[in-house]
Structures are given as C-alpha cells and as structure tokens.
Amino acid sequence: MAASTNPGTQQKSIVTTKQAAADIAGHHTEIVVNNFKDHLFIIATQYMKLGTVVQVTQDLIADEVQGSCPMFSTNVLLGKDEPLTHVMAKTIVAALNPSKDVILSLALKDTTPDTVHAVTDLIKTCLR
Amino acid sequence: MASPSQIAVSDFSEIILDKTVFFKVMRLTDSFFVWVGLEPHLSNMAVAMPAKYGSVPSCSLLFGNKSDLSSTSLAQKLELTAKKLSKQVFVSCTVPFDQHLSVLVEKRLAQELALNGSGDL
Numbered sequence: 420m421a422a423s424t425n426p427g428t429q430q431k432s433i434v435t436t437k438q439a440a441a442d443i444a445g446h447h448t449e450i451v452v453n454n455f456k457d458h459l460f461i462i463a464t465q466y467m468k469l470g471t472v473v474q475v476t477q478d479l480i481a482d483e484v485q486g487s488c489p490m491f492s493t494n495v496l497l498g499k500d501e502p503l504t505h506v507m508a509k510t511i512v513a514a515l516n517p518s519k520d521v522i523l524s525l526a527l528k529d530t531t532p533d534t535v536h537a538v539t540d541l542i543k544t545c546l547r
Numbered sequence: 548m549a550s551p552s553q554i555a556v557s558d559f560s561e562i563i564l565d566k567t568v569f570f571k572v573m574r575l576t577d578s579f580f581v582w583v584g585l586e587p588h589l590s591n592m593a594v595a596m597p598a599k600y601g602s603v604p605s606c607s608l609l610f611g612n613k614s615d616l617s618s619t620s621l622a623q624k625l626e627l628t629a630k631k632l633s634k635q636v637f638v639s640c641t642v643p644f645d646q647h648l649s650v651l652v653e654k655r656l657a658q659e660l661a662l663n664g665s666g667d668l
Contacts, residue, residue, distance in 0.1 A: 432558035433569050433587040440552045449554050451573065453582075455589040467553050467576035469637060472592075474610055496609040497594065522589065522610075 437545035443537045446528050450538070452545040459517050462524045463538050470526025471498030473508040477520065489516065496522075507535055514539045515546060557659075563651045568642060572659055577634050579660060581625065583652055584641035591615060595622035596635045602627075617644060621653060628657040 439450040446465045453460040464470060474494045482488050491512050493505045507530060512521050514536075527534060555574045560567055566585060573580040582589070591611020595604045604626035606619050622638035629636065642652060 431560065432571060433584075434558075434571060434582065436556050436558070436571065438552050438554065438556065447553070449552060451554055451556065453571070453589075456587040458589040460589055462554070462573075464554075464575075468578055469575060469580065472609060496592075497607075522592070 439541050439545050441537075441541055443534055443541075444529055444531070446534075448527075448538060448541065450541050450545055452542065455519075458519055459515075459521045460524075461511075461521060461542055463511070463542060464524065464526040465528040466526040468526050469497075469524040471504055471524065472496040473504060473523045473525065475508050475512045475521040475523055477517070489513070503530060510535055511539050511542065515542060517546075559659075561655060563655070564645070564648050566648065568648075568652060568655075570656065570659070572656075578637065579625075579629075579634060580637040580639075581621075581656060581660075582639045583621070583656070584639075585643070586641065588641050589639055590641050591618045592637060592639045593618035593622040594635060594637050595619075595626040597626060597633045615644075617642065617649065621649070621656075624653055625656060625660065628653075629660045 435454045437452045441448055448465050449467060451462040462469065474496055476492045478490045478492060480488060480490050491509050493508045495504055504525070507525060508523050511523065527538070557572045558570070560569045569584055571582040592609045593606060594609060595606040598605045604623050606623045608619050611618065618638050618640040621640045622636050625636045625638065642648060
C-alpha cells in the first residue's frame with residue numbers, strides 16, 4: 420500500500436443499497452436497488468447475474484386533458500434487444516414511478532406477467 | 548417467501564490523496580459490479596470480459612461520456628489483474644481523472660477482488 424493511502428475509513432457509503440430476495444414461481448429471485456443521486460440502479464435477477472441491462476428514461480409529456488403523464492423510453496445497453504425486454508422494462512418502471520432515470524438489469528428465467536408483477540412488488544419493497 | 552440473499556454487496560470508503568473515495572462492490576455469479584466515486588452519481592458504466600484470443604480483455608462502455616475513459620480503462624485493468632478469476636467486470640467510475648489517484652484506486656480494488664473474489668463464487 421502506498422504511503423498516501425489511509426486505511427482509516429469514515430462513512431460507509433454515500434449510495435444506499437437495499438436488497439430483497441424471494442421465491443417467485445419456484446425461482447429464487449434477488450433484487451438489489453442502488454439509489455444514486457442521478458439514477459436508480461435496479462437489479463432483478465433469477466440467475467444471480469446482471470443479464471440484460473436497460474436504460475429507462477422518463478419524458479414528461481404535458482397533456483391538456485390528463486395534465487402531465489409520464490412516458491418512458493427504453494434503451495437496451497447490453498443483452499437481448501427484443502420487444503419483450505422493452506415491455507418488461509417499461510412495465511416495471513412505470514409501476515415504480517421513480518423520480519430519476521433508471522438503469523434496470525433483468526435476468527429472469529420466467530417472463531410471464533405474473534412473475535413480472537411479483538418482481539415489481541418486490542422492487543417496491545426496496546424503494547420504501 | 549423470504550430466502551437468504553445470494554448477492555453480496557460490500558461498501559467501503561478510503562481516504563486516498565486527501566479525498567474520500569467511496570467504493571461499492573457487488574459479487575454476482577461469474578461477474579462483479581464495481582462502483583467508485585467521490586459523489587453519489589452513476590454517470591457511466593463499462594463492462595470488460597476476458598478475450599478468448601489474446602491477452603487484452605474486451606471492453607465496452609454501456610452508457611456515459613464516450614470521451615471519459617476512466618471506467619473502460621479501470622474495467623480493463625481489473626479484468627487483467629483478476630484474470631485468474633476470468634469473470635466479467637462491470638465498472639462505473641466517477642472519480643475525476645488523476646494519474647496518481649487512479650493508480651491507487653485500482654490497487655485498492657484489485658486487492659478487494661483478490662481478497663474475497665476467489666471465495667464462495
């Protein structure tokens with residue numbers, strides 16, 4: 420170790436991480452939510468890997484009838500860029516209604532609507 | 548419903564060259580996620596993985612400023628030092644460029660990955 424490196428630590432972290440795990444339709448599911456100042460980094464995995472990484476950005480569209488309604492744009496950064504990935508990412512993020520952009524990492528063994536909703540509920544427990 | 552968590556997250560901070568540098572290391576199956584920063588921003592992310600042919604790991608920036616090479620180079624270097632693990636490394640580095648600081652940050656991370664990396668995964 421170099422002389423200028425001080426092993427004394429002060430604060431543990433400036434980024435909070437919350438974790439949850441559950442069994443969803445027979446698959447062990449892990450959720451990790453990292454709350455950064457500019458992003459939420461959410462990992463939802465049944466393979467214990469990052470899998471497909473999707474960037475979800477929020478565009479506010481002012482609507483004369485409903486007021487402002489949030490719209491989400493999805494961009495697959497890594498992994499399978501197929502319609503289902505975009506649908507799942509939008510479904511999850513729209514349900515969370517976050518105040519910042521989301522980087523979502525999905526690695527699900529089972530992509531049925533029931534599983535996606537269960538995963539969304541599990542993520543919600545980490546955002547409270 | 549509740550089952551034990553299989554993803555280990557470790558947080559630590561260290562004073563390097565009079566700056567408090569925060570680290571977050573997540574251990575996943577066959578991969579690591581590393582975040583390094585002075586402030587709680589996630590402004591970029593890079594991934595590096597061992598190349599099948601040749602010794603230089605393949606590396607790509609997933610998002611963020613393409614002209615900021617801090618994440619990609621850190622990912623590539625960690626991949627090289629953690630070569631025997633041959634795992635994917637995801638890196639997000641928001642430490643402003645400093646020749647001396649980045650070497651020390653890299654050293655600290657390599658130590659952390661080597662210390663706990665070969666364990667349970």
